[in-house]
Amino acid sequence: MSRIIEECEIAIIGGGVIGLFVAYYLTKKGIDTVVIEKEDLCSGATGANDACLMAQSKKPGAKLDLAVESARQYQALADEINYDFEYSRKGSMIIFESEEDIETLRPFTKSQADAGLPVRFLDRKETFEIQPALSRHILASSYCSLDAEVNPFALLEGLSLAVLRQGGRLLRHKEVIGFEKDSDGMLSEIKMRDSALRAKTVVIAAGAHSRDVAALAGVDIPIYPRRGQILISEAISPLIGAYVMSAKAIASKHRAVSVKNAVQQQDGGKSKDSVQFGLGMIISQTVNGNMVLGVTHEFVGFDKGTTLKGLASVAKYTSTVIPALAQVNIIRSFGGLRPYSETGEYIIGPCDEVPNLILVTGHEGDGVAVAPACCLNVAQKIACGDWGRLFEAKNEYRSSAVPKRDIPIRVAD
Amino acid sequence: MMDDEKGKEKILICRCEEVSEEDVVQAIREGAHTVTAIKRKTRAGMGLCQGRTCERQIMRILCRELGVSPEELETGTSRFPVRPTPTRLIGELPHEPNY
Numbered sequence: 001m002s003r004i005i006e007e008c009e010i011a012i013i014g015g016g017v018i019g020l021f022v023a024y025y026l027t028k029k030g031i032d033t034v035v036i037e038k039e040d041l042c043s044g045a046t047g048a049n050d051a052c053l054m055a056q057s058k059k060p061g062a063k064l065d066l067a068v069e070s071a072r073q074y075q076a077l078a079d080e081i082n083y084d085f086e087y088s089r090k091g092s093m094i095i096f097e098s099e100e101d102i103e104t105l106r107p108f109t110k111s112q113a114d115a116g117l118p119v120r121f122l123d124r125k126e127t128f129e130i131q132p133a134l135s136r137h138i139l140a141s142s143y144c145s146l147d148a149e150v151n152p153f154a155l156l157e158g159l160s161l162a163v164l165r166q167g168g169r170l171l172r173h174k175e176v177i178g179f180e181k182d183s184d185g186m187l188s189e190i191k192m193r194d195s196a197l198r199a200k201t202v203v204i205a206a207g208a209h210s211r212d213v214a215a216l217a218g219v220d221i222p223i224y225p226r227r228g229q230i231l232i233s234e235a236i237s238p239l240i241g242a243y244v245m246s247a248k249a250i251a252s253k254h255r256a257v258s259v260k261n262a263v264q265q266q267d268g269g270k271s272k273d274s275v276q277f278g279l280g281m282i283i284s285q286t287v288n289g290n291m292v293l294g295v296t297h298e299f300v301g302f303d304k305g306t307t308l309k310g311l312a313s314v315a316k317y318t319s320t321v322i323p324a325l326a327q328v329n330i331i332r333s334f335g336g337l338r339p340y341s342e343t344g345e346y347i348i349g350p351c352d353e354v355p356n357l358i359l360v361t362g363h364e365g366d367g368v369a370v371a372p373a374c375c376l377n378v379a380q381k382i383a384c385g386d387w388g389r390l391f392e393a394k395n396e397y398r399s400s401a402v403p404k405r406d407i408p409i410r411v412a413d
Numbered sequence: 414m415m416d417d418e419k420g421k422e423k424i425l426i427c428r429c430e431e432v433s434e435e436d437v438v439q440a441i442r443e444g445a446h447t448v449t450a451i452k453r454k455t456r457a458g459m460g461l462c463q464g465r466t467c468e469r470q471i472m473r474i475l476c477r478e479l480g481v482s483p484e485e486l487e488t489g490t491s492r493f494p495v496r497p498t499p500t501r502l503i504g505e506l507p508h509e510p511n512y
Contacts, residue, residue: 332494333493
């Protein structure tokens with residue numbers, strides 16, 4: 001039986017990087033905000049990713065703008081919240097392993113540079129100057145000096161302390177199990193197992209679980225959990241001069257995937273594995289010295305475990321790119337579920353069906369990289385109540401623009 | 414044991430990441446009430462042995478500080494690999510060649 005324990009202006013469902021940044025900017029404006037998290041903070045995709053802040057992987061347009069603006073905000077944030085979250089700006093490098101890679105990605109690099117990103121094409125010699133550990137089969141690269149890394153656990157610790165200082169509240173280990181609506185169809189109450197919360201506005205920032213939470217409010221959004229498996233090595237002395245992505249992975253990131261087709265191919269078992277493990281590749285190194293090797297892209301429902309085959313594929317590919325990795329000891333592995341948006345766009349904004357429900361999800365692997373700018377924008381819109389154009393960019397990210405689809409929530413078991 | 418700046422002796426709990434008992438107690442007092450939460454706050458258990466040495470010590474400190482019994486505590490998450498393993502050996506397992 002539900003019992004009213006609290007009231008607030010804004011309730012945010014999801015204690016990951018998106019939820020906490022929205023809460024941070026709202027409480028900074030003095031708005032009464034509560035974050036509800038079903039586990040502990042940082043237990044979803046925020047706590048299980050490669051920790052890289054990549055602008056170089058984004059297409060020119062709103063996503064790139066958000067990543068660049070976020071990079072600027074991150075540089076000031078540690079002082080602002082008085083917390084060191086190990087921001088380290090090492091730059092990023094996309095490696096080209098074939099002439100085809102160069103052909104495909106060079107116009108992309110140029111379009112980013114034209115949009116103002118500090119990115120440039122490096123020939124073979126320049127590439128090895130920055131990155132001597134790379135395998136000699138690499139032909140060229142593009143390099144972006146803006147890109148950086150953070151420690152997501154420290155980032156969320158710092159943000160949550162700031163939210164509390166600013167008068168916000170954090171409810172941990174509270175799972176939302178339903179909503180009450182009033183006669184106008186607005187959400188009036190959030191139901192949890194042993195309590196309830198009345199909020200004027202509800203924000204869903206539940207990452208890969210956003211579809212399930214939105215369904216409780218009668219709204220369907222095309223968000224699917226996409227798993228990424230990652231290996232962590234022992235701490236070693238600095239091995240890389242910039243974190244490494246592959247051109248193949250970037251090209252595949254920008255190809256929209258139909259979840260239904262991907263799952264069918266996975267299940268069908270023929271062209272399967274390359275689809276199942278997707279094309280992702282990241283090699284980074286934490287401030288502490290641990291190598292971070294990733295990453296698979298799989299649609300396997302809500303299973304966030306690891307598989308030997310997935311981890312072996314990551315180990316093989318990354319040590320082909322940096323041969324010295326073969327000798328480095330792996331100490332840990334994990335899987336994380338990214339909120340994959342089938343339209344390829346983030347899903348941000350109020351719902352037509354339920355006006356006081358706001359969605360901030362679908363960032364897939366971009367969440368940490370775009371959260372500051374994205375969430376500042378969302379907090380400003382919530383504060384002024386006028387959504388108008390969400391971002392000063394060509395793309396519109398409105399949930400109402402998302403067509404309804406007849407696709408099961410669980411795409412595979 | 415190791416000496417801190419003031420020359421006072423500190424008891425090391427996590428040897429891999431050099432986390433002291435004092436650090437662990439402080440993390441608990443700041444609200445980290447599980448092995449995992451303490452790990453995220455202090456790095457205890459994030460090193461080469463992945464908590465195989467310090468996890469029991471940390472659970473004992475948790476019991477002492479929170480006044481609970483070990484059965485009431487969750488253990489940390491065990492993950493692949495069981496002991497440090499070179500990337501090369503993992504890459505020799507069956508994998509997807511076109512990945």
